Amino acid sequence: MKLFGYFRSSAAYRVRIALNLKGLEWDSESIHLTKDGGKQYGDKYRSINPQALVPTLQEETTYLTQSLAIMEYIEEAHPEPPLLPRDLAARARVRALALSIACDIHPLNNLRVLKYLTKTIGTDDGTRMSWYHHWLSTGLDALEKMLAGHPDTGSFCHGDSPGLADTCLVPQIFNANRFDCDLTPYPTILRINKNCLELKAFQAASPENQPDAQ
Amino acid sequence: MKLFGYFRSSAAYRVRIALNLKGLEWDSESIHLTKDGGKQYGDKYRSINPQALVPTLQEETTYLTQSLAIMEYIEEAHPEPPLLPRDLAARARVRALALSIACDIHPLNNLRVLKYLTKTIGTDDGTRMSWYHHWLSTGLDALEKMLAGHPDTGSFCHGDSPGLADTCLVPQIFNANRFDCDLTPYPTILRINKNCLELKAFQAASPENQPDAQ
Numbered sequence: 001m002k003l004f005g006y007f008r009s010s011a012a013y014r015v016r017i018a019l020n021l022k023g024l025e026w027d028s029e030s031i032h033l034t035k036d037g038g039k040q041y042g043d044k045y046r047s048i049n050p051q052a053l054v055p056t057l058q059e060e061t062t063y064l065t066q067s068l069a070i071m072e073y074i075e076e077a078h079p080e081p082p083l084l085p086r087d088l089a090a091r092a093r094v095r096a097l098a099l100s101i102a103c104d105i106h107p108l109n110n111l112r113v114l115k116y117l118t119k120t121i122g123t124d125d126g127t128r129m130s131w132y133h134h135w136l137s138t139g140l141d142a143l144e145k146m147l148a149g150h151p152d153t154g155s156f157c158h159g160d161s162p163g164l165a166d167t168c169l170v171p172q173i174f175n176a177n178r179f180d181c182d183l184t185p186y187p188t189i190l191r192i193n194k195n196c197l198e199l200k201a202f203q204a205a206s207p208e209n210q211p212d213a214q
Numbered sequence: 215m216k217l218f219g220y221f222r223s224s225a226a227y228r229v230r231i232a233l234n235l236k237g238l239e240w241d242s243e244s245i246h247l248t249k250d251g252g253k254q255y256g257d258k259y260r261s262i263n264p265q266a267l268v269p270t271l272q273e274e275t276t277y278l279t280q281s282l283a284i285m286e287y288i289e290e291a292h293p294e295p296p297l298l299p300r301d302l303a304a305r306a307r308v309r310a311l312a313l314s315i316a317c318d319i320h321p322l323n324n325l326r327v328l329k330y331l332t333k334t335i336g337t338d339d340g341t342r343m344s345w346y347h348h349w350l351s352t353g354l355d356a357l358e359k360m361l362a363g364h365p366d367t368g369s370f371c372h373g374d375s376p377g378l379a380d381t382c383l384v385p386q387i388f389n390a391n392r393f394d395c396d397l398t399p400y401p402t403i404l405r406i407n408k409n410c411l412e413l414k415a416f417q418a419a420s421p422e423n424q425p426d427a428q
Binding site for chain 1: 264265266267273276279284286287291305310313314318322330335341345355356357363
């Protein structure tokens with residue numbers, strides 16, 4: 001397996017955590033998202049990922065895209081240890097927690113969107129940061145409630161072993177810290193994030209520990 | 215089962231299609247997204263969906279959120295007819311097609327984001343429409359390539375029966391048509407959309423056929 005990613009990409013970071021939690025080995029290839037206008041926009045990378053987004057997971061001659069689809073694939077191909085619980089409603093809960101980040105926070109605050117605000121709309125730095133903070137806090141306010149108010153929340157988002165929702169939570173909190181966000185209103189999220197970061201699978205996946213970290 | 219939704223919500227529309235494809239019966243409750251500042255923001259709805267987004271699916275005393283998590287639940291609880299193929303790489307492909315819409319087009323162009331552009335940033339109508347068209351065309355350009363260039367694309371996104379990707383594609387195209395987007399660059403998407411709309415499951419789920427349609 002080969003993972004095409006970028007050290008700082010939240011979506012690639014999620015997949016690295018999932019691969020590590022499963023104890024899988026993989027090669028990596030860095031797709032530099034900013035150098036020379038972005039390597040992801042080159043014809044070569046677009047031929048394996050027409051969206052020009054990272055990550056892409058290569059399995060022999062097949063290229064899998066979209067971090068959540070890749071992680072569901074990893075879960076189905078390598079069931080142990082599970083990233084999703086067995087109970088159907090519990091699986092839906094974990095997926096909803098993951099999607100609340102992957103659909104409703106991250107896409108609004110990623111690099112291409114922040115660039116569009118600055119370069120195309122011409123917003124100033126303050127407006128761009130307010131945008132970032134608005135969608136982050138809207139998302140984390142809800143996530144904190146979904147976690148703090150639920151009996152199945154444990155040391156991790158669901159129970160006492162890390163899973164799919166945690167693979168999305170930790171990169172989002174890493175990203176929020178890069179943008180100097182005040183996370184004190186989110187004690188449950190911070191507690192889970194801390195528990196995750198004590199595990200080797202999460203540490204090894206961290207942006208600063210990637211070969212392409214600058 | 216009860217679906218809390220809104221006739222025009224793309225995410226609720228996806229779930230209605232999935233429920234219909236499975237031949238399931240359900241009650242519906244309309245959460246009016248614009249009247250009186252938005253019913254989704256009321257304490258009552260927030261208590262079942264802290265994100266204040268539609269849809270929510272009620273299964274007895276459990277409330278499931280996030281359209282893709284709900285559809286994965288429906289797929290697992292009611293396997294026939296399947297919304298996902300059997301082969302693992304094919305499942306990943308279908309999920310990636312669905313997520314390319316659900317993560318990378320829809321969240322950027324939904325009501326709350328367009329409102330933020332106008333009311334908080336103060337962009338004019340032209341800038342807001344350029345924003346909409348930019349993220350739509352970026353997403354559909356990639357989706358057209360992912361579909362047109364793949365041997366598994368059939369009458370529908372994957373093969374000759376409708377599935378998870380189609381439940382996302384049709385609401386996105388409905389939305390694009392509302393915003394008068396030129397879709398002629400996307401012949402494969404338009405062909406699949408047309409095939410879907412010939413099926414009763416899609417017709418019955420269409421916004422104009424919902425009780426709360428205005």
